[in-house]
Amino acid sequence: MTALPVQGALTAPAEDCLKAIYDLERSGQGAAVTTNDLAHRLDLAAASVTGMVKRLADQGLIDHAPYRGVRLTESGRRAALRTLRRHRVIETYLVQVLGFGWDRVHDEAERLEHAASDELVDRMAASLGDPATDPHGAPIPTREGGIAELPAARPLAELAEGERGVVARVEDEDADRLRYLASLGVVPGVEVEVVERAPFGGPVSLRVAGTPRLIGPQLAAQVMVA
Amino acid sequence: MTALPVQGALTAPAEDCLKAIYDLERSGQGAAVTTNDLAHRLDLAAASVTGMVKRLADQGLIDHAPYRGVRLTESGRRAALRTLRRHRVIETYLVQVLGFGWDRVHDEAERLEHAASDELVDRMAASLGDPATDPHGAPIPTREGGIAELPAARPLAELAEGERGVVARVEDEDADRLRYLASLGVVPGVEVEVVERAPFGGPVSLRVAGTPRLIGPQLAAQVMVA
DNA sequence: GGAAAGATTTAGTGTGACCTAAACTATTCT
DNA sequence: AGAATAGTTTAGGTCACACTAAATCTTTCC
Numbered sequence: 001m002t003a004l005p006v007q008g009a010l011t012a013p014a015e016d017c018l019k020a021i022y023d024l025e026r027s028g029q030g031a032a033v034t035t036n037d038l039a040h041r042l043d044l045a046a047a048s049v050t051g052m053v054k055r056l057a058d059q060g061l062i063d064h065a066p067y068r069g070v071r072l073t074e075s076g077r078r079a080a081l082r083t084l085r086r087h088r089v090i091e092t093y094l095v096q097v098l099g100f101g102w103d104r105v106h107d108e109a110e111r112l113e114h115a116a117s118d119e120l121v122d123r124m125a126a127s128l129g130d131p132a133t134d135p136h137g138a139p140i141p142t143r144e145g146g147i148a149e150l151p152a153a154r155p156l157a158e159l160a161e162g163e164r165g166v167v168a169r170v171e172d173e174d175a176d177r178l179r180y181l182a183s184l185g186v187v188p189g190v191e192v193e194v195v196e197r198a199p200f201g202g203p204v205s206l207r208v209a210g211t212p213r214l215i216g217p218q219l220a221a222q223v224m225v226a
Numbered sequence: 227m228t229a230l231p232v233q234g235a236l237t238a239p240a241e242d243c244l245k246a247i248y249d250l251e252r253s254g255q256g257a258a259v260t261t262n263d264l265a266h267r268l269d270l271a272a273a274s275v276t277g278m279v280k281r282l283a284d285q286g287l288i289d290h291a292p293y294r295g296v297r298l299t300e301s302g303r304r305a306a307l308r309t310l311r312r313h314r315v316i317e318t319y320l321v322q323v324l325g326f327g328w329d330r331v332h333d334e335a336e337r338l339e340h341a342a343s344d345e346l347v348d349r350m351a352a353s354l355g356d357p358a359t360d361p362h363g364a365p366i367p368t369r370e371g372g373i374a375e376l377p378a379a380r381p382l383a384e385l386a387e388g389e390r391g392v393v394a395r396v397e398d399e400d401a402d403r404l405r406y407l408a409s410l411g412v413v414p415g416v417e418v419e420v421v422e423r424a425p426f427g428g429p430v431s432l433r434v435a436g437t438p439r440l441i442g443p444q445l446a447a448q449v450m451v452a
Numbered sequence: 453g454g455a456a457a458g459a460t461t462t463a464g465t466g467t468g469a470c471c472t473a474a475a476c477t478a479t480t481c482t
Numbered sequence: 483a484g485a486a487t488a489g490t491t492t493a494g495g496t497c498a499c500a501c502t503a504a505a506t507c508t509t510t511c512c
Contacts, residue, residue, distance in 0.1 A: 013469065035490055048470055050491055055468075067477055067490055098349045108343055115341040117334055123324045239499065261460060274500055276461055281498075293460055293507055455511090462505070468498095475492070481485085 012114040015083045016042060017052050018061060021072055022080035026150075032069030078145050085141040086113040086121050088134035093124040095135045102135050102187065103178035118143075136178075137169025137188035137224070156192065156204060157220035164193035165225035172222040184213045186223055238340040241309045242268060243278050244287060247298055248306035252376075258295030304371050311367040312339040312347045314360035319350040321361045328361050328413065329404035344369075362404075363395025363414035363450070382418065382430060383446035390419035391451035398448040410439045412449055 010018075020041045024033040035053065039046040057064040061076035072080060090109040094100040100108070122143060125131070132148065133139050139148040153168040167188050172178055185208040186192070196205040201217040215223075236244075246267045250259040261279065265272040283290040287302035298306060316335040320326040326334070348369060351357070358374065359365050365374040379394040393414050398404055411434040412418070422431040427443040441449075 011468070036488090044469095045471060046490065047472080047492080051469070094346070098346070098353065100346075100349070108346055111341040111343075112338065115337040117337075120320070120324070120326075120334055123326070127324065237498070262458090270499095271501060272460065273462080273502080277499070453512100457510080458508085460505100460507070463503085465501075467500085469496100471494100471496075473493085473495105475490100477490070478488085480487075482483100 010079060013052060014056060014061075015079070015114055016110075017049075017056060018072070018076055018080040019083050019087070021062065021070060022077065022084065025072060032065070032071050034069045038070070081141040081145050081147055082118070083113055084147075085143070086116055086118075088138060088140040089121045089125045089128075090116060091136075092128055092131055092134045092140070096128060097124075101179075102182055103175045105135065106173050106175065106178075133169070133188075135188075136171070137167070138171075151226055153224035153226040155221045156194070156206075156215075156223040156225050157201070157217055159194045159197075159204075159225065161194055161197055164191065166191050168224045168226040170223055172219075177219060177222070181215075181219065181223065184215065185209055185211070186213075186215070192223075192225060236305060239278060240282060240287075241305070241340055243275075243282060244298070244302055244306040245309050245313070247288065247296060248303065248310065251298060258291070258297050260295045264296070307367040307371050307373055308344070309339055310373075311369070312342055312344075314364060314366040315347045315351045315354075316342060317362075318354055318357055318360045318366070322354060323350075327405075328408055329401045331361065332399050332401065332404075359395070359414070361414075362397070363393070364397075377452055379450035379452040381447045382420070382432075382441075382449040382451050383427070383443055385420045385423075385430075385451065387420055387423050390417060392417050394450045394452040396449055398445075403445060403448070407441075407445065407449065410441065411435055411437065412439070412441070418449075418451060 017038065020038055021033050024037050024041065028037075035046050035049050038044075038049045038053075042049065044052075053062065053064050053070055056062045056076070057070075060073055061079060063071045063073060087109050090112050091105040094105045094108060095102060125140070125143075131140060139150065141147040151168050154165075156167075159165065167186060167190050169188055170178065170181060170186065172181075181187070190209045192209075193207045194204060195207055195212065198204070203214055203216050204220045205212065205214050207213070243264065246264055247259050250263050250267065254263075261272050261275045264270075264275045264279075268275065270278075279288065279290050279296055282288045282302070283296075286299055287305060289297045289299060313335050316338050317331040320331045320334060321328060351366070351369075357366060365376065367373040377394050380391075382393075385391065393412060393416050395414055396404065396407060396412070398407075407413070416435045418435075419433045420430060421433055421438065424430070429440055429442050430446045431438065431440050433439070
């Protein structure tokens with residue numbers, strides 16, 4: 001496209017790629033992010049990622065060691081955080097001000113984040129009282145490019161029987177799964193208690209704010225509790 | 227980019243082109259819109275317009291008679307009005323809810339209109355009480371694709387000495403000119419009276435809500451009064 | 453009516469972003 | 483260590499969107 005990005009000149013695919021790298025660097029501890037990981041995450045052919053990576057490296061946003069992986073540079077990290085801030089502020093605004101469903105905001109924000117100016121995002125944030133987290137419980141980077149460490153939390157899937165905690169965030173972008181979790185009452189802030197865990201990564205039986213629920217292992221891995 | 231358009235699959239440049247055609251069809255009465263007009267309006271080389279026109283014609287959005295010009299089809303008109311609605315709702319929202327200046331919203335809306343879903347736009351419109359016009363006084367197309375006729379109004383530049391009226395809209399997209407007009411108090415709704423007109427399209431001396439002002443001929447041509 | 457002027461289209465380039473298929477590198481397994 | 487496997491890059495193709503330069507069509511003006 002060429003649909004033209006707001007200003008500093010990054011294209012939407014480039015911003016998406018940086019965001020994905022940022023995210024994968026966070027989860028995979030310290031290891032360089034591989035082409036394959038990115039391809040899966042972005043739903044692209046690996047060869048396409050190689051091309052994007054080359055462009056980003058040319059712009060000094062990432063370091064690329066061929067066949068070895070990719071790492072954000074300082075300026076790449078800043079760009080990623082700027083996009084992440086946009087995304088999360090927009091999500092929060094859509095939910096809190098415009099009444100979008102928790103599970104519906106992701107795609108909308110995914111598009112708007114590439115079109116909204118920093119000023120717009122700052123105004124949205126200000127009108128929300130500069131919230132620290134988005135509706136899924138993820139921290140919102142500040143205007144200045146800082147970001148709170150993810151509050152310590154373990155996946156629900158790893159809690160032992162009898163343990164209890166409060167849902168800190170839900171790390172999922174799939175609307176169906178989010179909707180399903182929301183329908184069970186599993187949203188940031190509610191208290192959960194693990195009643196029983198099937199072995200070998202089976203389903204988890206729990207109490208969500210008192211009522212008994214059963215959720216599968218994949219889902220349980222996305223729900224972070226503190 | 228290919229920054230990816232919201233859904234039905236039109237790209238941002240394509241939407242911009244349709245909007246421009248719609249607009250030019252309105253102003254030039256009945257005549258087909260020429261490649262050159264579009265090139266000027268969109269700030270592109272004429273050859274680039276020919277290419278875009280070909281793509282739009284292939285999709286049945288316009289009829290193109292080579293060397294003769296272009297006309298919107300029914301479906302092209304609908305697409306143009308959808309984009310126009312997005313644009314004007316977004317502008318209105320930015321001004322009324324987020325406190326943007328009247329003169330600053332255009333560029334922001336220009337980008338957002340290609341990323342915002344119909345649902346988002348409808349929610350914005352609803353939260354504004356489904357306004358009929360945008361901050362510049364231009365009518366906002368409805369959800370259903372209708373649009374009010376532009377209220378009858380003449381350019382300020384054509385009023386005779388002694389005539390008075392109310393500013394209906396300001397047909398300009400240039401932020402500097404809008405800011406200047408706003409600084410003179412020339413915004414939709416205010417009463418103006420022509421005190422004196424220099425001949426041969428010279429400046430116009432007027433009273434804006436009582437206070438004397440002087441504005442040049444180009445600007446006066448953009449200010450529509452009823 | 454024909455030639456100059458002006459508008460429009462065609463031809464040929466370049467870039468970003470995607471793809472598949474083939475070549476290559478690194479790792480892992482015996 | 484060498485071969486199979488898995489992951490990565492290169493090669494080559496496509497499409498949308500821009501450009502300039504060259505052809506072509508229309509109109510307008512004697």
